Amino acid sequence: MSLRRLLAISRKEVFQVLRDSRSLLIVLLMPLMLMTTLGYGVNLDTKHIRVFALDEEGSQASQDLLKRFQSSDYFDLVATVTDYRALAAALDDGRCQLAIVIPFDFSARLHDGRPVNIQALVDGSDNNTAELAIGYAQGVLASYGAVVQAEYLVKSNAPSVNPALSVEARTWFNEDLESKNFIVPGVAAIVMAVVGVLLTSLTVAREWERGTMEQLISTPVTSLEIIVGKLLPYFALGMFDTIMCAAIAVFWFQVPFRGSLIALSIGSGIYLVAILGLGFWISVATKNQLAASQIGLVTAFLPSFLLSGFTFPIDQMPLGVQPFTYLIAARYYIVILKSVFLRGTGLSFLAGPIIALIIYASLMVFLAKRSFHKSLA
Amino acid sequence: MIERLHQILIKEFIHLFRDKHARFSLMVPPLLQMLIFGYAASYEVNRVSTAVLDNDHSQESREFLERFSASNRFQVHEVLQSEAQIPYLLDHRRVAMVLQIQPGFAELLRKGQTAPVQVVLDGTDSNTALIAVGYINQIADRFAQDYQLQLADRLKPSLATFAPNIQLQERPWYNPNLESRWFFVPGVIGTLVLVSVMTLTAFAVVREREIGTLEQLMVTPISPAELIVGKTLPFLIVGLANVVFVAILGSLWFEVPFRGNIFVLLLGTTLFLSSALGVGLLISTLCQTQQQAFAISFFYISPAIMLSGFGYPITSMPTALQYFTNLDPLRFYLIVLRGTFIKGVGLDVLWPEMVAMAILGTGMLTLATLRFHKTLD
Secondary structure: OOHHHHHHHHHHHHHHHHHOHHHHHHHHHHHHHHHHHHHHHOOOOOOOEEEEEEEOOOOHHHHHHHHHHHHOOOEEEEEEEOOHHHHHHHHHOOOOOEEEEEOOOHHHHHHHOOOEEEEEEEEOOOHHHHHHHHHHHHHHHHHHHHHHHHHHHHHOOOOOOOOEEEEEEEEEOOOOOOHHHHHHHHHHHHHHHHHHHHHHHHHHHHHHHHOHHHHHHHOOOOHHHHHHHHHHHHHHHHHHHHHHHHHHHHHHOOOOOOOOHHHHHHHHHHHHHHHHHHHHHHHHHHOOHHHHHHHHHHHHHHHHHHOOOOOOOHHHOOOOOHHHHHHOHHHHHHHHHHHHHHHOOOHHHHHHHHHHHHHHHHHHHHHHHHHHHHHHO | OHHHHHHHHHHHHHHHHHOHHHHHHHHHHHHHHHHHHHHHOOOOOOOEEEEEEEOOOOHHHHHHHHHHHHOOOEEEEEEOOOHHHHHHHHHOOOOOEEEEEOOOHHHHHHOOOEEEEEEEEEOOOHHHHHHHHHHHHHHHHHHHHHHHHHHHHHHOOOOHHHOOOEEEEEEEEOOOOOOHHHHHHHHHHHHHHHHHHHHHHHHHHHHHHHHOHHHHHHHOOOOHHHHHHHHHHHHHHHHHHHHHHHHHHHHHHOOOOOOOOHHHHHHHHHHHHHHHHHHHHHHHHHOOOHHHHHHHHHHHHHHHHHOOOOOOOHHHOOHHHHHHHHHOHHHHHHHHHHHHHHHOOOHHHHHHHHHHHHHHHHHHHHHHHHHHHHHHO
């Protein structure tokens, strides 16, 4: 491997990048765009669920219960209707997500100690919101039930005992449980997957499409020099994007940064090599820009979004899917990112994911080199 | 004119089906997206890995902790002996939460006072942590209520039988088992039709420009309007076929029901595709190379998906961003998709979305045509 030849290839690639100012601008704006859409747009903390109520009784007790829904942060009591059909229509066209039906014998049953069922019709077409709505509604009923029970015991002259539990939750790493702290650190992995795989695969594939790759090959440069030389400028771009991501996260979104900068740099560098290697491999294997971009989308962007633990926790996936997540480089990088930002753990804690990334990166470079050799023959 | 249009259509179709990369990008990414989303995407919180530390060793504390082992929301992995073990477990992501019961728990309860339960949570995944806190509170409320009854029963046996008892009887509509798949699969149809149709359109035009065949087309008697229609119509047809194909896959493989009217869905798809084609065409007028086309498409695709309500609820976004989502045709298309698949509603409910998509589609196509004319001159 000759440094002179390698740098010559890099220089050519840098010129190509600089001359295409539109692509360059996009690469530089990518972190900003993804950071803002994801940082602001992703908020899984559902509040203000739209509620319709059908109060068949209209008594003091049923009004009290509905008031509890109204005063909860999680619910917006939009309307009280008088018949069931209005509820069905509201669910159909999405005016309400939860419909509460209080039975006509609500207070009589409460009084006699017979079980009371409050019907909750939930719009299951968004199952996540539905699940949360049910949970919150159960919470409202539980606290209402506790009050009614206490009143009942007082009225019945029971010895006044009121045992209760108070849950004191202390949250570590993300004290206020903010969605942005959960989402924003991981965005760097997505940005790099896009920049790394998509743009490399496209430039390399373009050289094949145009036939300029053959020209390169006919020069004395070796295949490893071509790979490393071509990837170096993109490595620099990727690292620049990582720094931008980190800066936006810390200074704009105020995500805490508790770990070591060294751990972040090492992790990012190795992840970038893995991703660039994958991109190179795809483009050598396809030699076509359209195919390279589509395969890049499927093998890099989507899995790093979905299978890496970025928003969907891995341990919640079906057991059959979980093993596949080990094949995704972003999985390891996301662990590093979240640890460095929120947990503040150092290098020694991150040995596992870093070693995994090193293995991944070497494998990708090896595969890229091998398929490059083959396509020369 | 019809004849010339006909010829362009034939040319485009031959192009599309002879190109194995285009064929690939129409078939494989949709399939993979569908599989990944169908299996991996879920916000449900089950089996939260938990450690317990019981410093009270009373019957009460054991009964309380047993309710956690019995719930499938939690999975008790570790029984701790001392508080010193907690940092290690959380730092190394062995457990996501620790339940801690202090000495004196049972005594406080027996005296009818409030007993604290301490929970230490890993907040890195704020969504899981928030939902877990909700479940913990529910279990604690129920436990306290049951305990109060037991206590009252011991002191005055006649009381307990008449104690009020309120239950939530939840009935999820449209998706009785609240399966994530039913939410995500129709959404995937929307995103992948957007991605494939938009990028194919943009690439098709840009490639002709890159190769120089666009100039050749322009010297023929074909008018720009005919060229645009001829370039976009095939993708409209392909897009419609794609929706039908994926919809069949979704209902047969993932068993997501299709309850509505297929013609309503096809009408919605056509209206949606008009804006997807418009955006694709618009992008093609902004680019010289396929690489730029891809980068710019990505700039459109990711916010379009993020702000559509595909995975992240629109109602939880900041208000300014919520208004912005009205410019996103995918947002309306997803309502149509979920409406026809899961809810089984028809035009009487979905007409506002149809109108919105028609307006956005006309706007996009007009804008694209105007710019396209300009770039031809």
